[in-house]
Amino acid sequence: NAGVTQTPKFQVLKTGQSMTLQCAQDMNHEYMSWYRQDPGMGLRLIHYSVGAGITDQGEVPNGYNVSRSTTEDFPLRLLSAAPSQTSVYFCASSTEGTGLYNEQFFGPGTRLTVL
Amino acid sequence: DQQVKQNSPSLSVQEGRISILNCDYTNSMFDYFLWYKKYPAEGPTFLISISSIKDKNEDGRFTVFLNKSAKHLSLHIVPSQPGDSAVYFCAASGGATNKLIFGTGTLLAVQP
Numbered sequence: 332n333a334g335v336t337q338t339p340k341f342q343v344l345k346t347g348q349s350m351t352l353q354c355a356q357d358m359n360h361e362y363m364s365w366y367r368q369d370p371g372m373g374l375r376l377i378h379y380s381v382g383a384g385i386t387d388q389g390e391v392p393n394g395y396n397v398s399r400s401t402t403e404d405f406p407l408r409l410l411s412a413a414p415s416q417t418s419v420y421f422c423a424s425s426t427e428g429t430g431l432y433n434e435q436f437f438g439p440g441t442r443l444t445v446l
Numbered sequence: 447d448q449q450v451k452q453n454s455p456s457l458s459v460q461e462g463r464i465s466i467l468n469c470d471y472t473n474s475m476f477d478y479f480l481w482y483k484k485y486p487a488e489g490p491t492f493l494i495s496i497s498s499i500k501d502k503n504e505d506g507r508f509t510v511f512l513n514k515s516a517k518h519l520s521l522h523i524v525p526s527q528p529g530d531s532a533v534y535f536c537a538a539s540g541g542a543t544n545k546l547i548f549g550t551g552t553l554l555a556v557q558p
Contacts, residue, residue: 335489366548373450373535373548374490389545421489434480435546437489 332357335438337422343444344412352407352441354422362425363405364389364435365397367418374421380405412445419443449473450538452549460557465523467552469536472517476547477540481510481521484533484551494521498540526556 338353356363364379366389376389380399394416396408405424409416419442423435451470459465469479477498482490496503496510496519503510509522523530536549 364546371550373452373550374537375548376545379545423489434492434495437482437491439487439489 334358335422335424335436337420337438337441339441340439341442343446344409345446346412346414348412350409350412352409352420352422352443354405354407354438355403356405356422356424356436357403358424358426358436359402360424360426360436361402362435363399364423365395365405365407366421366423367391367416368421368440369418377407377420409443414445417443417445448550449476450536450547450549452534452536452552454552455550456553456555458555458557459526461528462525465521465526465530465554465556467521467523467534467536467554469519469521469549470517471519471538473538473540473547474517475540476538478538479510479512479519480537480539480546481508482535482537482548484535490535493534523554526554528556528558530554531556 335356361382365377366374368374375391378397380386386397419440421440422438425435480495481493483493484490494505494508512519533551533553535551537546539546
């Protein structure tokens with residue numbers, strides 16, 4: 332199993348550009364989520380999904396969109412990138428049995444810089 | 447408002463000694479607590495968890511203690527090894543939300 336994979340590993344954008352961060356998991360997990368990690372802030376939840384076709388907002392959803400058309404994939408879209416979105420982004424998944432907050436498996440992260 | 451706090455940004459210990467990482471929380475509705483470990487350029491990995499119905503949980507060299515009255519939990523690593531050097535995140539969930547709230551992390555350095 333590859334686990335949770337994220338692409339790209341690194342990305343530089345200009346202010347106003349849009350892009351999609353890809354996330355996929357091959358563990359047949361129902362729950363998937365996106366976090367951002369900023370210095371001194373820990374990991375903050377952006378959006379999450381409890382199954383295909385179902386998504387909800389986390390702590391810091393503004394400026395981001397998500398969709399969940401399949402169990403495996405959970406892309407994160409930046410609509411119009413801003414310097415405040417410079418961060419490291421992590422995708423995570425967990426099994427339905429353990430719930431959204433239990434033993435989440437994280438991807439390796441995408442380091443995004445917005446100039 | 448930081449609901450989960452890790453007040454020590456960093457900690458340095460000698461190999462073989464005990465490492466104690468601390469975490470405080472403010473939301474009395476939290477009922478499940480987790481510790482994650484993160485190496486540079488990698489995603490966090492789950493380490494150990496504890497439910498609010500317990501006050502201690504052990505897994506090998508790692509023990510988590512929960513003091514509900516003080517809203518405090520700690521992670522003990524005994525004995526510490528150089529490979530334990532990483533950032534440790536405390537996380538909590540429960541109450542009205544099923545979302546995971548993370549602390550800011552503590553960088554542990556285990557000196558050989």
